[in-house]
Amino acid sequence: MLDLSPVYDLLGRIMPCACMQARFMQQALLGLLLIAPMTAAMGVQVINFRMAFFADAISHSAFAGVALGLIFSVSPHWTMPLFGLLVGLSIMALRRHSTLSTDTVIGVVFAAVMAFGLAIISREASVARDLQRFLYGDILTIGDAGILNLAALFAAVMAFQAWGYNRLLYIGLNPVVAQAHGVRVAIYQFAFAGLTALVIMLSIWAVGVLLITALLIVPAAAARGFARSAGSMFWWAMLVSITAAIAGLLISAQAWARTATGPTVVLCAFVWFMASQISAAIRKRA
Amino acid sequence: MHSPETKNSPPSDSMMEGIAVAFDHVSVCIDGVSILEDVSASSPHGGCTAVIGPNGAGKTTLLMALLGHIPFAGRIRIGSREENMKSRIGYVPQRLQFDRGLPMTVCDFMVMGLQRRPLWLGTKRSNRIRARELLSAVRGEALEDRMLGVLSGGEMQRVMLALALAQEPLLLILDEPASGVDVQGGQLFCELLERLRREHGFTQLMVSHDLATVTHHATHVIMLNRRIVAEGPPREVLTPANLGAVFGMHMGLADAQALSDGQSACTCARCGGEVTHA
Numbered sequence: 001m002l003d004l005s006p007v008y009d010l011l012g013r014i015m016p017c018a019c020m021q022a023r024f025m026q027q028a029l030l031g032l033l034l035i036a037p038m039t040a041a042m043g044v045q046v047i048n049f050r051m052a053f054f055a056d057a058i059s060h061s062a063f064a065g066v067a068l069g070l071i072f073s074v075s076p077h078w079t080m081p082l083f084g085l086l087v088g089l090s091i092m093a094l095r096r097h098s099t100l101s102t103d104t105v106i107g108v109v110f111a112a113v114m115a116f117g118l119a120i121i122s123r124e125a126s127v128a129r130d131l132q133r134f135l136y137g138d139i140l141t142i143g144d145a146g147i148l149n150l151a152a153l154f155a156a157v158m159a160f161q162a163w164g165y166n167r168l169l170y171i172g173l174n175p176v177v178a179q180a181h182g183v184r185v186a187i188y189q190f191a192f193a194g195l196t197a198l199v200i201m202l203s204i205w206a207v208g209v210l211l212i213t214a215l216l217i218v219p220a221a222a223a224r225g226f227a228r229s230a231g232s233m234f235w236w237a238m239l240v241s242i243t244a245a246i247a248g249l250l251i252s253a254q255a256w257a258r259t260a261t262g263p264t265v266v267l268c269a270f271v272w273f274m275a276s277q278i279s280a281a282i283r284k285r286a
Numbered sequence: 287m288h289s290p291e292t293k294n295s296p297p298s299d300s301m302m303e304g305i306a307v308a309f310d311h312v313s314v315c316i317d318g319v320s321i322l323e324d325v326s327a328s329s330p331h332g333g334c335t336a337v338i339g340p341n342g343a344g345k346t347t348l349l350m351a352l353l354g355h356i357p358f359a360g361r362i363r364i365g366s367r368e369e370n371m372k373s374r375i376g377y378v379p380q381r382l383q384f385d386r387g388l389p390m391t392v393c394d395f396m397v398m399g400l401q402r403r404p405l406w407l408g409t410k411r412s413n414r415i416r417a418r419e420l421l422s423a424v425r426g427e428a429l430e431d432r433m434l435g436v437l438s439g440g441e442m443q444r445v446m447l448a449l450a451l452a453q454e455p456l457l458l459i460l461d462e463p464a465s466g467v468d469v470q471g472g473q474l475f476c477e478l479l480e481r482l483r484r485e486h487g488f489t490q491l492m493v494s495h496d497l498a499t500v501t502h503h504a505t506h507v508i509m510l511n512r513r514i515v516a517e518g519p520p521r522e523v524l525t526p527a528n529l530g531a532v533f534g535m536h537m538g539l540a541d542a543q544a545l546s547d548g549q550s551a552c553t554c555a556r557c558g559g560e561v562t563h564a
Contacts, residue, residue, distance in 0.1 A: 099316075161404065165405060166401065166402065166404060173384050173395075181375070224387060228389055229389060230398065230405045230406075231404075231405035232406075233406075234404075234406035
């Protein structure tokens with residue numbers, strides 16, 4: 001496997017504070033530096049497409065993914081992303097073809113996968129004890145394999161964003177117009193749903209089921225408050241997400257805080273969001 | 287969703303001569319409810335075809351079928367094979383419901399449709415210039431730096447038209463161009479369309495339930511009420527008998543004999559006979 005230690009050493013040198021000299025902290029930072037830009041970029045479109053509930057449904061299907069791993073004795077590191085991908089694409093297909101409203105479709109799928117996952121997991125005492133790790137996430141235990149997976153997904157997400165950002169905006173404004181003007185709406189929608197599902201599933205290890213949606217929504221929402229153009233919205237989301245990730249990790253490691261990393265990161269992003277609302281209010285008055 | 291007889295008589299390429307869009311026995315049925323029944327009609331090349339009918343007549347459904355957005359039985363032909371009209375369609379939707387909180391300038395919006403390079407890597411100068419040209423074609427130069435969310439209904443409609451023009455359309459499809467703006471705005475918009483149609487030579491196909499503002503710009507009228515009621519030049523279609531049958535009362539809109547025969551002038555009462563569109 002690729003030796004990542006030079007990267008970790010570099011991170012340790014860039015951030016010379018005491019807490020960043022431990023290898024697990026350097027790994028956690030690298031993990032977060034891969035996760036934060038992905039959730040920021042996908043989050044911009046999650047908001048444009050009004051798909052926050054979609055993100056919630058995917059993240060909660062993690063339980064079912066773990067349950068499937070138990071049933072077939074496969075590592076949940078495989079079953080979770082695959083099952084999340086399946087749920088994401090299914091919701092998109094239903095949403096495109098069903099006459100039910102989108103939130104009804106998602107709500108039904110959400111309930112089914114959640115119930116299935118909890119039913120299976122509740123039978124296994126050993127996993128049930130581990131449930132907390134899922135709910136809150138634990139970036140501090142991320143290993144090299146996890147980081148390499150994240151890096152591969154990072155490359156795919158950024159390539160997709162560079163290729164499809166304008167088209168996704170187009171579709172978000174009006175899919176019928178986009179389609180009439182030659183945008184291949186279905187391909188972009190499915191690619192978006194699939195990639196979002198994978199981002200969520202791989203990020204759950206870091207911030208947990210309960211907070212992954214926040215990592216998608218909050219930086220993008222804050223970016224809307226700051227940005228004055230569609231291009232800067234992307235960069236604002238990046239800035240908010242990355243700074244919140246770094247600040248959250250550092251704060252959580254301080255002796256006075258000793259908080260879980262995931263929630264701390266989300267809280268930092270929320271501070272950004274409040275600032276964006278204040279800045280938007282001031283601008284409106286001016 | 288196939289009716290057998292439609293497959294036997296596909297219009298050949300030669301039958302498309304002079305015709306931009308041909309609806310051939312088109313039927314649409316959604317969840318067991320029949321919305322369009324056996325609609326056969328056509329839109330002449332280079333003209334302005336208005337699809338009119340009361341609410342619930344299936345006008346927008348016909349457009350959605352044309353745009354390939356809903357399944358239908360029958361056949362819809364767009365342009366002849368050579369001109370490839372199908373890949374050069376511009377579409378202006380009925381009053382766009384969109385996310386007004388999206389931080390996006392009108393210039394961003396136009397460039398979004400012009401370049402592949404993501405907006406977060408900047409806009410090409412040539413595309414900004416093109417965006418300005420397109421906006422000025424719809425009298426929207428002043429809107430360039432405005433945020434999309436603060437545009438009025440009429441302004442948004444013109445920006446949507448500019449976005450459609452960026453496709454360099456051979457066929458421009460509009461859904462209710464006069465709705466969501468005041469009467470005068472609708473009138474101006476229709477005049478703008480008429481001028482653009484003459485300059486660019488595209489075929490215009492629009493849906494409307496507002497007879498007064500729109501039909502006097504049309505050179506061809508398709509009267510629809512789930513099935514075809516009448517089709518032809520305005521003078522022949524907009525007869526008191528047809529209007530009465532479809533709209534349930536005499537509209538008292540205009541003297542049918544004074545309406546356009548598909549060639550010449552606007553004679554609508556609102557124009558007072560002063561504006562000629564010939």
